[in-house]
Amino acid sequence: MDIHTDLCAVRRNASKISNNCKLIAVIKADAYGHGSVITAKALARIADSFAVATENEAKELLAAGVDRDILILHPCRYPRLTAENVIYTLTCLRDVAAFSGRRTAIKLNTGMNRFGADAENAATLIAKAKENTLVSSVYSHFYDATDRSAVQRQLDDFERVTRGCDLPRHIVSSGALTAEVPYGIARCGIALYGGIKGYLPAMTVTAEVLETRRVHAGEHVGYGSGTLRKVAYIAVTDIGHAHGYRRLGKARYMYVAGRRRKVVSVCMDCTLVECGRETKAGDIVEVMGGHISPSELARSFGTNEYEVFTSLGAKRT
Structure with a gap:
């Protein structure tokens, strides 16, 4: 068997998204099987940054010379990578001290109940992280991007919890892309590879x-x-x-x-x-x-x- 990735299709899909907002290109799980390194290099001039699941995935990109920001989506107890373009996700107060002086992003739980600080702890975590780390953004994740009512509920909860926050925010994923992207940032994976309607299969x-x-x-x-x-x-x-x-x-x-x-x-x-x-x-x-x-x-x-x-x-x- 043979698998071919059409990088032209990936670039066209990414350009379609980035025309309306900043793009965090999700290339975890080897870019959904399409090849993380070749995808990152193909999107070097289109994506504003990349997102992966783990430190090992970020390490692979760094070894390949990727110099765009790389957001690690899974929480880690201790940072093992020293590259300045690596951003670690924080989900609880317990881990803040370990990331002192490092670049971080705050993950909030708005309904998926996978990773993220709950609403009652969000303000404290954001404040503490800003005191001790270099916070780049605050974000959350939709549990069903195809359910418009669920998306709106999570958007409302995210806005309520982060209102007044002076940090970049992102929550929109592939299935929830609209002409006007809330907060001006989209964190997309499956759309890049043509896995949803309106995008080219790669x-x-x-x-x-x-x-x-x-x-x-x-x-x-x-x-x-x-x-x-x-x-x-x-x-x-x-x-x-x-x-x-x-x-x-x-x-x-x-x-x-x-x-x-x-x-x-x-x-x-x-x-x-x-x-x-x-x-x-x-x-x-x-x-x-x-x-x-x-x-x-x-x-x-x-x-x-x-x-x-x-x-x-x-x-x-």
Whole structure:
């Protein structure tokens, strides 16, 4: 199998966002499987800063020469990176002292209940952090960016808790992008990679045909007791559930020799798909791309685009 990232698409998606606001490009989890280093370099002149989940992810970007600000989204007990462009997230008073003199961002909990200081502790944390650290921003995160009423409730809570704060603020994510972005900063991930409507998909996944065969009606194909109802040509491709291509799910297709063809069986290291007699070993089929969209594959997997990207992208070389 092979995974290709269309960096032109990533840049166009980022430019579309940054036309209306400052952009914090989220490139955690290897840029959702698209390649964090190549994505950061592609967005060097578009994104205002980057966000990752962990220190190790930030360390990888630093080693690659990324000099834009890098926000670490997960809280850490102690800072291990000394680069001046690294910003650590603070979520509680307990950790403030450990980050004395370091650049930080304050994370507030407005309903997701994952990371962040609760409303009653927010003012104290912000004040204490400003006394001891170099606070760059205050932020929160939507738990359902597609639910407009939930988004508005969180926006209202965030505004109430941070009203009067003289620091940059950000809460808007990909699914909540609007023409007017509250606070003028958007922290976006999935939109950069075309995982939501209105943005260009950037990941193409292909597989190579290893072998083809003609299978008769009543014969087995792959694991299990299922048999073919009629004669068919079958291509064995080099992608399987070990590569993030799920074994179970709804009917799905690959794009083979100019046609959508039904997947018959998914094994650990290979997948069997219907084909025509013209298909031969060495041919390349599309698993996801211009003809099989991320949203279609997500529906067939019974999941979302985030998991499709990161599962398949984990095998990117």
